[in-house]
Amino acid sequence: MTNYRVLVSDPISEKGVEALRSAEGITVDVNTGLSPEELIKIIGDYHGLVIRSQTKVTPEVFAAAKNLKAIGRAGVGVDNIDRDAATDHGVVVMNTPSGNTISTAEHAFALMLALARNIGPAHTSMISGKWDRKLYEGVEMFGKRLAILGMGRIGTEFAKRAQAFGMHVVAYDPFLTAARAQSLKVELAETADKALTGADVVTLHIPMTPETNHIMNKERIALMNPGALIINCARGGLVDEAAAKASIDAGHLAGIALDVYEVEPPPADFPLFSAKKTVFTPHLGASTAEAQENVGIEVAIQIKDFLQSGEIRNAVNMPNLDAKTLESVGPYLDLADSLGKLLSKIAPAQCDSIRVSYLGAVSELDTELVTRKILTGYLAAASNEAQVNLINAPAVAKNLGISVSESTVALATNCTELIEVSAIKGNETTTVAGTFFGSSARIVHIAGHYVETNPSGRFLFVENDDRPGIVGVIGSSLGEAGVNIANMALSRNKEKKTAVTVIEVDNEPTPELLKTLRETPGILKVLSFEL
Numbered sequence: 392m393t394n395y396r397v398l399v400s401d402p403i404s405e406k407g408v409e410a411l412r413s414a415e416g417i418t419v420d421v422n423t424g425l426s427p428e429e430l431i432k433i434i435g436d437y438h439g440l441v442i443r444s445q446t447k448v449t450p451e452v453f454a455a456a457k458n459l460k461a462i463g464r465a466g467v468g469v470d471n472i473d474r475d476a477a478t479d480h481g482v483v484v485m486n487t488p489s490g491n492t493i494s495t496a497e498h499a500f501a502l503m504l505a506l507a508r509n510i511g512p513a514h515t516s517m518i519s520g521k522w523d524r525k526l527y528e529g530v531e532m533f534g535k536r537l538a539i540l541g542m543g544r545i546g547t548e549f550a551k552r553a554q555a556f557g558m559h560v561v562a563y564d565p566f567l568t569a570a571r572a573q574s575l576k577v578e579l580a581e582t583a584d585k586a587l588t589g590a591d592v593v594t595l596h597i598p599m600t601p602e603t604n605h606i607m608n609k610e611r612i613a614l615m616n617p618g619a620l621i622i623n624c625a626r627g628g629l630v631d632e633a634a635a636k637a638s639i640d641a642g643h644l645a646g647i648a649l650d651v652y653e654v655e656p657p658p659a660d661f662p663l664f665s666a667k668k669t670v671f672t673p674h675l676g677a678s679t680a681e682a683q684e685n686v687g688i689e690v691a692i693q694i695k696d697f698l699q700s701g702e703i704r705n706a707v708n709m710p711n712l713d714a715k716t717l718e719s720v721g722p723y724l725d726l727a728d729s730l731g732k733l734l735s736k737i738a739p740a741q742c743d744s745i746r747v748s749y750l751g752a753v754s755e756l757d758t759e760l761v762t763r764k765i766l767t768g769y770l771a772a773a774s775n776e777a778q779v780n781l782i783n784a785p786a787v788a789k790n791l792g793i794s795v796s797e798s799t800v801a802l803a804t805n806c807t808e809l810i811e812v813s814a815i816k817g818n819e820t821t822t823v824a825g826t827f828f829g830s831s832a833r834i835v836h837i838a839g840h841y842v843e844t845n846p847s848g849r850f851l852f853v854e855n856d857d858r859p860g861i862v863g864v865i866g867s868s869l870g871e872a873g874v875n876i877a878n879m880a881l882s883r884n885k886e887k888k889t890a891v892t893v894i895e896v897d898n899e900p901t902p903e904l905l906k907t908l909r910e911t912p913g914i915l916k917v918l919s920f921e922l
């Protein structure tokens with residue numbers, strides 16, 4: 392069994408590390424607090440990387456990560472990983488989306504209550520010997536209008552808790568349907584602006600993307616009621632910190648509670664440190680024993696399963712390929728790989744586009760995965776990419792200027808299902824197709840000829856004039872060269888007056904044999920390849 396090396400570069404639970412350590416064929420190094428330079432220096436030795444939010448996986452890290460296959464994020468946010476670079480390098484990125492939901496919702500809720508009731512400053516004041524009841528008068532949350540931006544896992548849990556406190560919840564999320572809002576008993580806002588207008592509190596539960604950067608800007612803060620509170624337990628850049636400080640100073644916003652910051656840790660002179668009403672925690676949303684055990688074990692199992700069996704769960708840069716899907720699509724992936732490779736051998740180089748058609752039963756599968764595998768097979772031979780795989784195949788095709796299209800048809804003629812793949816260059820189209828006879832995968836169509844052959848093995852493909860005697864010459868040439876024929880399929884194209892012979896051979900034809908065949912009168916094309 393291959394020995395895979397996994398680097399754990401941020402602190403995860405001991406149980407998570409143990410789950411990796413006890414996995415067969417996996418060696419684990421825990422090395423936290425590495426500088427970017429130190430990470431770049433050692434990452435080339437590893438096949439797997441397990442991180443939380445501290446490790447930044449930049450394009451420079453990927454460039455040095457020659458053996459890296461998978462990154463596991465023990466947590467939700469993947470904004471510390473350059474996802475495009477991961478995809479280009481064929482590295483799957485998986486997170487553990489639900490293990491820290493409750494802890495983070497509870498932390499955000501704790502921030503809201505602490506801010507509303509001045510828990511932090513009252514505590515500091517008391518332990519300095521004061522008893523100041525007037526200064527720390529707070530506000531009730533009961534009956535207040537709460538805007539939730541982002542009604543995913545954490546936003547939804549926050550909403551349930553807020554409802555228990557008698558708050559009026561208004562939610563904005565581009566994917567929140569009216570039916571779901573109704574079942575959650577929240578008011579659905581059509582835009583973030585509408586959710587914020589007249590809100591007393593806003594809590595943010597959205598990912599950090601170029602679109603959500605500074606979603607809480609000066610204008611949106613101004614839409615909230617005077618005396619409003621902002622809670623951010625999602626990502627730092629979501630709130631324009633300078634605008635929030637200015638609004639507090641101007642007496643519009645009452646206060647802000649933050650667990651996350653545009654720069655982490657924030658500098659000592661962080662402007663909001665001097666604002667009147669604040670609560671700060673150092674990115675503690677997911678820092679509970681329960682959440683860390685959940686995400687630590689989950690990420691370890693995901694990385695182990697991927698390295699050991701190719702299972703992909705919770706991937707953020709490709710479709711999932713869990714054990715059940717793997718079982719159902721596995722045989723199709725093998726056939727797809729062979730079709731892709733075959734096409735690369737017989738089609739002209741540098742095609743403009745690849746067209747894949749799924750007919751019959753196969754059209755009901757997750758065809759995106761099958762198409763990715765066809766591309767993997769095709770590109771591995773047709774491009775100079777060192778490592779084309781399921782993760783980066785569409786990106787490699789795009790970089791090469793190859794457009795890929797996919798179509799599905801519920802019924803196939805003459806068979807129960809068919810995968811047909813064409814490479815198109817200018818006005819020349821080369822097609823191959825495969826199917827299943829029972830559980831046996833077969834290639835049934837090669838470049839205009841019906842043939843029936845195995846999808847894997849070593850092959851000689853011979854195209855010749857359709858006239859008597861040629862097959863005999865081919866057979867005796869192979870015999871004389873000591874090449875044993877395992878299987879042979881013949882097909883003629885009456886229109887073109889040509890025939891093809893696909894011969895599965897036991898051993899590799901020598902260059903001399905190929906030369907003899909190519910020089911045989913009537914033989915038009917000879918290809919030797921392995922699928």
Ligand SMILES: NC(=O)c1ccc[n+]([C@@H]2O[C@H](COP(=O)([O-])OP(=O)(O)OC[C@H]3O[C@@H](n4cnc5c(N)ncnc54)[C@H](O)[C@@H]3O)[C@@H](O)[C@H]2O)c1
Binds near residue numbers: 544564583602675
């Ligand atoms: N502070 C912490 O320690 C901590 C812990 C866990 C998660 N988080 C962060 O919390 C955030 C939410 O996590 P989650 O598990 O709920 O994720 P999620 O994917 O379940 O939910 C995110 C929701 O945001 C919505 N969304 C995206 N763009 C939006 C926009 N412009 N406006 C409104 N909604 C938008 C999405 O549709 C989705 O429903 C993530 O950024 C995550 O990194 C922080």
Ligand SMILES: O=C(O)[C@H](O)COP(=O)(O)O
Binds near residue numbers: 443467674
């Ligand atoms: O996105 C997340 O899951 C949280 O921000 C948690 O980050 P952490 O793993 O660094 O605590």
